[in-house]
Amino acid sequence: MNMEYLSTQPYKGVRDFYPEDMAIQRYIFDGWAKTAERFGYARVDASIFEPSALYRAKGQENEEMVNEQTYTFTDRGDREVTLRPELTPTLARMIAGKRHELYFPVRWYSIPNLYRYERPQRGRLREFWQLNADVFGDNTIACDVDMLVYVANIFKDFGATLDTFVIRVNDRGWMNSVFDSLNLTDEQKRAMFLLLDKKNKITAAAFDAEAKEIIGADFTLPSPSADSRIMQTVNILHDLGITNVVIDPAIVRGFNYYTGLVFEIYDTNEENSRALGGGGRYDNLTEMFGGDPITGIGFGMGDVSMVNFLITHQLLPENLTPAPTLTILPLEEIAAGEAIKIANKFRAEYIATVVDATDRKLGKKLEHACDDGIKFALVLGSDEVTSQSYTLKNLFTREQTTGTAEELIKKILS
RNA sequence: GCGACUAUGGUGUAACGGUUAACAUAUAGGUUUGUGGUACCUGCGAUUCGGGUUCGAUUCCCGGUAGUCGCCCCA
Numbered sequence A: 001m002n003m004e005y006l007s008t009q010p011y012k013g014v015r016d017f018y019p020e021d022m023a024i025q026r027y028i029f030d031g032w033a034k035t036a037e038r039f040g041y042a043r044v045d046a047s048i049f050e051p052s053a054l055y056r057a058k059g060q061e062n063e064e065m066v067n068e069q070t071y072t073f074t075d076r077g078d079r080e081v082t083l084r085p086e087l088t089p090t091l092a093r094m095i096a097g098k099r100h101e102l103y104f105p106v107r108w109y110s111i112p113n114l115y116r117y118e119r120p121q122r123g124r125l126r127e128f129w130q131l132n133a134d135v136f137g138d139n140t141i142a143c144d145v146d147m148l149v150y151v152a153n154i155f156k157d158f159g160a161t162l163d164t165f166v167i168r169v170n171d172r173g174w175m176n177s178v179f180d181s182l183n184l185t186d187e188q189k190r191a192m193f194l195l196l197d198k199k200n201k202i203t204a205a206a207f208d209a210e211a212k213e214i215i216g217a218d219f220t221l222p223s224p225s226a227d228s229r230i231m232q233t234v235n236i237l238h239d240l241g242i243t244n245v246v247i248d249p250a251i252v253r254g255f256n257y258y259t260g261l262v263f264e265i266y267d268t269n270e271e272n273s274r275a276l277g278g279g280g281r282y283d284n285l286t287e288m289f290g291g292d293p294i295t296g297i298g299f300g301m302g303d304v305s306m307v308n309f310l311i312t313h314q315l316l317p318e319n320l321t322p323a324p325t326l327t328i329l330p331l332e333e334i335a336a337g338e339a340i341k342i343a344n345k346f347r348a349e350y351i352a353t354v355v356d357a358t359d360r361k362l363g364k365k366l367e368h369a370c371d372d373g374i375k376f377a378l379v380l381g382s383d384e385v386t387s388q389s390y391t392l393k394n395l396f397t398r399e400q401t402t403g404t405a406e407e408l409i410k411k412i413l414s
Numbered sequence B: 001g002c003g004a005c006u007a008u009g010g011u012g013u014a015a016c017g018g019u020u021a022a023c024a025u026a027u028a029g030g031u032u033u034g035u036g037g038u039a040c041c042u043g044c045g046a047u048u049c050g051g052g053u054u055c056g057a058u059u060c061c062c063g064g065u066a067g068u069c070g071c072c073c074c075a
Helices: A019-038 A060-069 A088-097 A141-157 A172-181 A186-197 A204-215 A229-239 A303-312 A336-347 A362-371 A382-387 A405-413
Strands: A049-051 A072-074 A080-083 A106-110 A113-115 A127-136 A165-171 A245-247 A258-267 A277-282 A296-302 A326-330 A353-355 A376-380 A390-394 A400-403
Touching: A019 A106, A019 A127, A019 A141, A019 A303, A049 A088, A088 A106, A088 A127, A127 A141, A127 A303, A141 A165, A141 A229, A141 A258, A141 A277, A141 A296, A165 A172, A165 A229, A172 A186, A172 A229, A172 A258, A186 A204, A229 A245, A229 A258, A258 A296, A258 A303, A296 A303, A326 A336, A326 A362, A336 A353, A336 A376, A336 A405, A362 A376, A376 A382, A390 A405, A400 A405
Parallel strands: A165 A245, A326 A353, A326 A376
Antiparallel strands: A049 A080, A072 A080, A106 A127, A113 A127, A127 A296, A165 A258, A258 A277, A277 A296, A376 A390, A390 A400
């Protein structure tokens, strides 16, 4: 027989979540949810499917993105469908759909799984999860500040200190006004934003040379004035104790819908050079759906880089994988229902209980229960079933206690 | 899309161009059929695929595939 077996590897760029991986993911998602809700964000989600038009609508550059970097296919009804590569257009759709019944500002967060057809590398996969938080309909400085306080607290809530990460901020509105004062064309502006984006990757001389090529004159970046919005924002944050906020003109974010504050979070450990997350302020999120403009500020960060951050700074607790509390080990002569009946008594009191009715030797069962992190074992033979008195063994201390199910439940819960 | 590097049991590693492909760990079982973590014994299990060079390839060369890391991009 010459059978072609299937590979046990997952599809390129996606992950399997074995219990230990799932435990880490849950730890992070729970942490994200907790902080978001403490700051008043309500959780939302939507389908991973969207009509491709939703992503194409934002212009030529999005057209290319959809064609080259998304999972797009035609369904059986000849509709063009895209697996969501980001959540923002979906949120825009949801906001626009209920714009007349929502009281603004609206604070929403979500932990969507997103799909991008890209070459996988460190911190970047084809399926990943992302914390997404937005405030719609509030363009005050207070809103900007509170967003960054929230961002800092996401990290603090995982136990990170302010020296382990830095929040780099910039203001695209301010950058635009600088470029306007130089009478730059839209094309020159765009080129300058692209150049600034790679400022930290090239030499100062190369930057100056390229800038001169774009605008036809020497370019020196002015400092924002003390009463500028960006300086006010940073000063308030420093007063609030968020001291790891710095202005960095190289932060522009790739897309042009950002119109005000833009920011990115970086690990201060060089090992994780990629941004941990970022976001910014936009003017009109719901433009493609018509109606009055809705302003807002949004933020996103990926699960992969979050795990890398926590591991790098030793902030990931050990023993996250949940184990049952009790295992019941019936001997051969015990009927199947008998062990389960007793297990159910413990389960009714919310003690996580399993029954190991395999024909392995008792010694092996105990050994594995211990390896799995199960704390208690109860060996069930015909004596116990008749007397209704059981012996509970603490697998960590080897201490044994004998009593009725009710007594043992108390013992475990104490 | 472009480039660099890597590919041996489930996992982590060995092996001058010539061995029965080794070791650890994991796993299944035994010593021990009502009480474990130590110890000892046994079993299972691998050279990514296709070509080429060679008397002979895990080893050298070419290609595919996969992975890792960069570039591009990063919504």
